[in-house]
Amino acid sequence: MKNLQYISFFLVMLFIGGAQAQDSETQEQQPKQEGHENNNKFRQLYQYFATPNQYRTGAGAPGEAYYQNQADYKMDIVLDDKNTRLDGEAEVTYYNNSPDELEYLWVQLDQNVRKKDAPALERNPSGMSPVATPERFVEQHMKENFDGGFNIVDLKHNGKKLNYTINQTMLRIDLEEPLAPGESFEFDMKWWYNINNHITDRARSGYEYFPKDGNNTYVIAQFFPRMAVYNDVEGWQNMQFWGSGEFALPFGDYEVNITVPADHIMEATGELQNRKEVYTKEMMSRYEQAKKSYDKPVIVRTQAEAEEAEKSFSNKTKTWKYKAEMVRDFGFSTSRKFILDMMATDVQGKDVMAISLYPKEGNPLWEEWSTKAVASTLKSYSKQTFQYPYPKAVSVHARNQGMEYPMICWNYGRPDEDGTYSDRVKFGMISVIIHEIGHNFFPMIVNTDERQWGWMDEGLNTFSQFLAEQEFGKEYPEAIAPEEVYPSRRGIPAKIVPYMRGNQKYIAPIMSNPENVYQLGNNAYGKPATALNILRETVMGKELFDHAYKTFAQRWMFKHPTPEDFFRTMEDASAVDLDWFWRGWFYTTENVDMGIKEVKKLYITDNATKEGKEFLERYGADPEEVEAVYVVEEESEEFDENLKGKSALENSPTLKEYVMDNFSEEERAKLKDPKYFYQVTFEKPGGIPMPLIVEFTYADGSTEMKRYPVQLWRMNDEVASKTIATNKEITKMVVDPNLETADIDVSNNTWPKEETTSKFEEFKESLGN
16 A cells, blocks of 8 residues: 555545635635725724723723712702692712813703703704604694703802803803812702603603593603713713713712602602601501512502592692612602502512502503512523612503613503503513613613613613513413413514615614614614624523623623623633624624525545546646545536445545554444535625524434534635535535524525525514414
């Protein structure tokens, strides 16, 4: 036998080098790079990321010099129910924990977006629709704008008026002397504003009027001038509030006294300090029962009591006193119409009160499911992130609302007048409660900048909501039809496909400001939630993802993370390089599309082929001097029908001799002896590289799932080939058989190509039903 090393070398070149040669040829199909620009999808994201520093590390954690400023509030608030007006006065203490001297302070006046002449009212183009409902037509063209916005009565420091300037929704306090690092500044302010009807004047805050009994229910937020954030990333976050981008706020401690009509029932951020003064004896007794309930809500104020209160309009008042520590905001809700129920919840060994506040119009749906949804959410999110740190979480019923504040949120979901409701209404209500209660974690504790990065609170939260919904379905199977799972609206890859393959004119990258996108729901909620679900289920695996996600949450609880901190932490805690993933899903509007371009059946022979000879000669070898095996395509002229169905050793004595001479009997027993070889060329018309998931079906009816890592695409962004060696004949191949990757076109996913309805088409049809 000739030199075995020489022969072995060329065998390797035939079986491995051949595939590389094909890839090098297809590499030429890629777009040429301009200049020295690196267009590889797997290049690092350094050009997008700030350089790590003493404030934020390259690992995505707070640095040794990380700081955040603080704002404490002591407020007295009066709600005038008859005139729907709110008056307030506050003492604010602002702490400069930064290393910088501050020449001025910025305060947010978000209610100014509701001023009669607010620029935000004209921020969008408009046109006359060819058809509209009478209600919509009146609202757009005949109704006078609501006269809202803050009226600043006083702004003082030590009794002396402060100089200030108002620029739309921002107020700048000019300091006589710069506020030095480590120092604090106290000032007093008084203000008032007209409360809007949030049904007719769409807003996150306001009142709903009930004409049948003449009462209002209030969900009140953004009701006080709030300090802006000053940080190491951009100094003052004083971007104007235009309506879509939400809020960036510092943490602080709150003492808030809220005066309302005496017959009102209230819930708010923080712990109630004077419960015995504002609750009846019966309510106090029920409250004590609720503290030990755990498995079933206790009704603290009944529907009968609420209905009785609806008939009278007290001229007396009560003051409800609340304290909250380490919160970034404050909200409250009040009405004489409210029913109140509570349930103690064991959250990782800590008692937390789950609470619901709703008028009779919410029943029987709210009494049955709201507080259970609150409790289930607290447990699920705590498992994903950290133990819920606050003493309570409140869900408030409000038509058309879905809005969050520390410890309290407003949620939609109203039955018909006769008390009946559909599954759509029920699951819509449960889902919005899970979502808004979940916001306690993102961004109320993991305190992201919602004004700039809407996806960091909405996207992270919608992803966690998806997990919590599935947990809810398991915890309360009676809520779900038998043998079904919770019908999550967002997070399932196939549901984002219509958006991903839509008109590029109306799609923006996730890394866009909320004010600058057409489809905010898909952009900030659906797409990032789906991306993270795919990252967890398909790319990283649950164990690695869950550890990294929890690491991020725990690193940044009660702090201000940026997108880079999230991206870096997810990689740092998992050892998974994800720059390609962030680039494709978050920084572009590209989509996923992978498929099967070509399948060749190959066989092994000793007979020298024309292509094999040319290959050897290309590398300077004489085919007559080399003992080699040759690859033959089934469709080629050189294919011998006798080769079909035989093993590689049967078809190639040369290969058999090599195996017998170079391997022991024990080693030979472990070697494969495949009968079938396939060279599969996969294609990727879509811009986002993803792991390639392929299901193989064999002639005997068995199936096998093979997962190729995303690095398969690192050298060629368009095509990638794999040689499949098997003892069984392959009769079918399907890429992404379970619709895991949000592939926008599955028509190229099957070999042989099928004309039957795909799983995705079946899925779309099921949505229509």
